[in-house]
Amino acid sequence: MTLKILFSTKANFLHYIILLLLFFSAINSNAQCAGSDNSITVCNITDPNSRSINLFSLLGTYTTGGIWKDNFFSGGLNVSTGILNAQMINKSGVYTYTYTVDNGIGCKDSATITVIIGGYSGISSPNVSACSDDLKFNLFQGFNGNFLSPQSNGTWSDNDGTRALTDNFLNATKAGLGTHSFTYTIPAIGTCPTQSSTVNVTVFRAPDPGIGNVVLLCDSDYLTFNTNLNLNDILIGEDANGKWMEVSGTSELSSSFDSTIDVRHIYTTLGNGAYKFIYSVLPSNPICEIKTAAVTIIIEKQLDLTGARLVVNSDICENEVATATYNAVLNQGIQKMTNGSYFVTYTISEVVEPITIIANFDNGALIFSINRLYFPQIGSYTIRILDLARVGSLGACKSIIGSISDILNVFPLPKINNATLTIGPICKGNDATVKISGDTNLTEGNYSIVYNLLDSNIAVAQQAFFKVATGTGAFVIPANLIPVVGNITISITNITNLSTGCTNVANITKEFGVKPLPDFANLKLDIKDVCQNQSAVVSLSGLGILTNITINYNLTGVNNATNQTAIVPVNAGNTSFIIPAGSLKNPGNTSLIINDIIDNVGGCGSKIMNGTKSLMINTVPNTPLTKDEIFCKNDKKTVADLTPSGTKYQWFISATSTTTLNTGTLLVSGNYYVKEVNSATGCESGRTSAVVLVNEVTAPALNQEGDKFCGLDNPTLQSLTNNTVTNGNLVWFDAAINGKKLNSAQLLVDGTTYYGFEFSSSTNCYSDPLAVTVSLANCNVTPDFFIPDGFSPNGDAVNDTFRIPDIEFIYPDYSLEIYNRYGSLMFTANKNKAEWDGKNSDSNMNLDGIAPNGIYFYIINFNKGNRFPKQGRLYLNR
Template sequence: MVKGYIKFLHFILVFVFFSFFSGNIQAQCAGDDGELPVCDIPNPANKTINLYAALGGTPIPGGTWSDDDESGGLDANTGVLNAHLIRQSRIYRYTYTVTGAAGCADNSAVVTVTIGGYSGVASNSTQCSATINFNLFEAFNGLFLGPQYNGQWYDNTNNKKVDPVINISEFDGDYEFTYTMPAIGTCPAVSSTAVITVVKAPKSGTAVNLSLCASDGLSAYKNFDLNNLLTGQDPGGTWRDGNRISTGELTFAGDRFVDIEKIYDRFGEGYYYFAYKVLSSKPICLDEERVTFIKLENKLDFTGATVTVNNDICETEIGTASYSVTIKKGTAPIPNGPYNVTFRVSGPNAKTEIVTANFNNGILVFPIDSNYFQQVGTFNVNIISIYKTNSVRICANIMGNLSDDLIIYPLPDLENAKIAPATTCQNEGTLIQISDAIKLADGIYDLTYNLAGANQASGQIARVTFTGGNASFTLSPNLSFNAGNAVLTITNITHVVSQCSSTANVIGNILINPLPNTAAVRMQINNVCFEKPVSVSMSGLGILTDITLSYTVTNNNNAIPLTVTLPVSGGTTSFILPATAVSNPGSYTVSILKLTNNENGCGATLSNLSYAFLINAIPAAPNAVSQPFCKVDNATVASLQPYGAQYKWYASETATTPLPATDVLQTGNYYVKETSSAGCTSEATMISVTINDPAAPELNSEGSGFCGLDNPTIADLYNRTNSPASVVWYDAQTNGNVLSSTTPLVENGRYYGFDFSNQTNCISEKSIEVVVSLTNCDAPETLFIPDGFSPNGDGVNDAFVIPDIDFLYPDYILEIFNRYGSRMYKGFKNKPGWDGLNYEAGGISSGIAANGVYFYVLHFNKDNKPPRQGRLYLNR
């Protein structure tokens, strides 16, 4: 029924439309604009608002709707608006458009809808402060239509506007928030209030991780408080060891102290984790645990490490070369593993880079971009730092100078180079000098050259050093074997270090002069004494006029090289060897090494021209000391020491005629020299000769008279001189015997006294002669005269002797008579006593006196004392 009515109405409208246009009548096909307030948003009726019904006039049905302000609540196909879907309170426009209808003055109309505010249905909420950010819209009851979002939240607790999302991390307790949608049009403002209960979450704090360089020492961390690894934590929490293998440092509940030095000693470098846990007071909040760590690192020591950048190239290889850097550790170990290497490359494209590469068995290799090396030059790759990839860089690794140069060498170029004309001698090296190689960098090069002309060779190699475009090298002597002209051509040059090579064409001329003829050269040297000139005579020099000799003077395997320039006349010359070359006595050999003709500078080597000679040593000045002599010894030059055929004594240092050995020595200076078997004489040694002669002793006033009765001896004679302690007595003037002090003095004995000096050990030349008298006695009042004797040869009383008569009366005469008055014996001093023989009748032993009585007469002959007579008895 309704469908039929709509079709009928549609027919009428179409009919009117066509009638209007056919009759040129204008109409508003979309109707008039309309307005519609919607305030009670949650009303279910506001889910299906017919906007078509809000149009004024007589709109033609079947048009289309558009949501001009994108409210999101319009069904464009039906024109039905669902206010529940619109999330923002404001004024929205919706346009109805009719198309294809003739005669319409306006084919669109707008319905303006005011959507009132809706603050939703609030619901209280409990949150944990650990949520941190809480969206207040979560505090609405989900069973009801949610609020629009363009309202304003207000914190009733703190009296301030707030955004929908608030930070509740520091909240603790109940907080009231009101959400208000402002009035719009005829729709009033609406509000909803929610109470948010925030439970304070446990705080385990913020981690303050600790990184230490163990290589710098950990003694300050033997009792480390783990609480220092946190900030802002709640008290009362507990620590636990969070490592896969426990450090064993936390030994009881509530323990928070660890010995970091011990941890390192046991486990080495690495991360060591410890967790701090705080329990929650209400289930809404979870327990909170914070994990911290202690990072222990070792200092890496790259002392002695090397860096190599591979490889230097020639400029022609720039486009194809690739490069790598190799780092080799020094003496200290470097653990295997990944490392971050910071390096800088110099040059036009200089840059600092960080790469990650692995150390493996002390070697790390990483590639380096070839874009750094795009032209000729030297590029330095400097390693700035090396750290493990997981390092916190708490240790300052010991780096040293880790760098290497990569060189891109230019091709060597000898363009414009010149070879100076060279002059040389046969069989000698030829100095080749190259200049003006202005395009050639300084360095060492190998030159390939050919030789043509008097001497020929090809493909020869010479290594040279170019500096400032100049270089030189010497041709081998075998390339100047023939005298004449030769041409040298350099055909190639190679840089030794880089082996970069290029062709060349540099030409030079060489003149080779002939050598002097030395076949007849001879040498003569005479032996000499040390410090005398050594003359070397040379002969057989032919037509040479000006020469230089190179020679050695050899002694004890020490060869001194010398040179001398000499004029030559008639094929001979001579020269004196320098004193420094023959500075010691010994055997020498002069060897002529080379003879050079100074006219062309060419010299010939003489391999067997040598001459041996002697430099005879000058004897050292003889060892001699000053010598004393006694004058009595009549010492001569022959007495001086040293003495021998090699020693000669002189009157002065400069004298050349030695003194005769028989010359008697005098007090003064004498000079001795030694002459060797080679005729070399030493310097003179001077000595002082002293001739010592003590004065002869003198007899004192007591004279030489003694009394024989006192039994005087030589000792008594000592005491009669002026030098009793040093006088020596002899029994003869010359060649006498020394008399001991106990030698008895004899009457009329001659004694010779000499004085002896203990200081000089000399006896005087002159002496004192003493003739001793033993008769200097005082005559006694009585004289004992024996009254008999028995000359029977038994050795007892065999002679008649008056004791001491010789000393008391030295001029006495003793006469013996028999009873007949005949004299039997006449005695006196120095004549033996009477032995019982008759000396008067017929001479000695002319008769033997018979036993019996005999008579004597003693003539004193002194002091006018009268003779004395007496008798004696002879009994055999």
């Protein structure tokens, strides 16, 4: 048989159970020594008889000694007596109770009594009150306690539609003041009808003390604390006429109606703390309680970690990451920290979010551990304190933290097994430098290693120290460990980072050799004296078969230089090098000391025993003082006119010219450079420049045929000026050099050379001369002219000579011949010798030099225009 039952409620489920029990009871109907199944309905729960229902009486015939079971745990059955108290069952419904017998003598049976409990909704109280601040007023409080309590499986309904009901709880605040009706209903079951009871609840107004508040203050701001604080101003929405009461003993309130306090006075007298004041309001109805609100003045102490120090212990090496433990110690600064618990917020540079923990300050030190998982790998981790707050603090103060941090390092183990060892050429008697580079993880710092030497030189467990910079380090094998020439193998077995203390094994080797030293017993050197700030050439010989060397030398004396080097080639045992001029600045005796010479091919060098030589550094003359010059071009100034002058000074046309200017070199405008030369030492000074300005005035120019005049016009120097192109400042002299200045009104003299100069008043200079030799024969007329008929050469300065006036202007090529009465030539005249003084100057006869008184005859040869000569006579009378 298949039994299908669908149920959606607890009642349906109970019916299913009952039917199931009846089904099994029917199956065992042949064994009823426990009695028969039965049922009973109890609708009137308030009936006193419902308190003592004897279930044995419902079994019929049964065997005693059995056991009762309350199948649904109704709580109403006394399983010992079989008496059911229906009033103890707080829910209506169907319940079953099973009586089981198993007496061991053949009776093994069960019987079930089914009891239907009807609903009971209780008796409501006539006066039910609630306070308006009751958010969960239990409506079951509205039942009369003198009667049986209602069952619990009913439902409440809101008769007034307050929407303030949730199950059996009334939100009196939401319902509002006044009387509200609510019905409690137990549903019908079986033959038992529905039961309902109505509870009327009157909501009374609750007193309102307002909303209290907490005033948070920091003691660092105490100067701003209110000295006249009205506590009523801190409350929100309170009823008037309440009373204030002190809780913390500040003595600030003079009575229960006083509401003013002096916060600054509280702090200065009592210090930091929480100071509480209670405001009480009495209810208008006894159903409501006295309500209070609190105002708390909390003055917190500002934490100041100025001077505090954080130490995080401790740095480790990378092989300790998995087992390391870390403790941080925060030591108080200038402010003493009260013992107790504190929130500590800190960051770790590799962790994104800040970390907050609780730790205790004890005698000025706060210790907390840090999880090693925050330091998982090699690196530097900065632990920084961000905030410190006492546990229980409300955050009135912002702690003064400053910069408090420490760095925790997880150091790498030094690793060099894949490194490159480099050892340069080693010469006997020298230390060997071993360079470590390449594939390492060595950070900058100091290290030590342990090494062994094998082969031609042996040493075991030697320790060396070195410093690493930019991934490279070097240590020294002392010369006393490698005294023998030959090949050597170095093996590094251990390395320690001295800064971190991290040590690691190593296994790296390198072979190198020790070479013999060169011989410089035959070395000779030579050096010449030089001038101050001049380089010196040092010649060396006796270098044997060497081909390229490095010379290490010092200078002592008036010039000092140490650890100087020169790298030079060697040819047939000879070479030379230069001591730079910058090393020979001071005049006087200087010694060259060659310390050692290194064979650049073999890499070895030797100390030099005979490598000292002296040289004299001669003084360089002082740079001459000169001055700029301004000359006139026609002055014909030369280099000899420059300052300074003399045989020890040399002038040049440029700062770099090597050609010395001759002292007679004419000057032109431009820069000239002079130096002083010491003829004894050959030392030269530096060069000084002089600016030379040669002012030139444009020479006048003569107009075409401007030198030709007619003497008959009585031309003057001004006439010559008028025939010249000039700037208006033309002057005439009778000589080109050191001539006499002539007046412009002066008459021109035929055949005379005049020198014209332009003059510049701004430069006070003359131009080059314009030389003009004038001719007064430029006359284009042939007029008659006066021929004197006699003269008296007696020395009285009157008519002392015979002369034809102005004939030279008209006939410049004329000639005049004078004869005596005997036909002898006495005198020949022309324009250059125009006057006869009465002497026989041109006679070719043996005549007395003085012409006697008498008549003389003349012939004039005009030599112009084919004019015939003219003859005449004159009388000489002394």
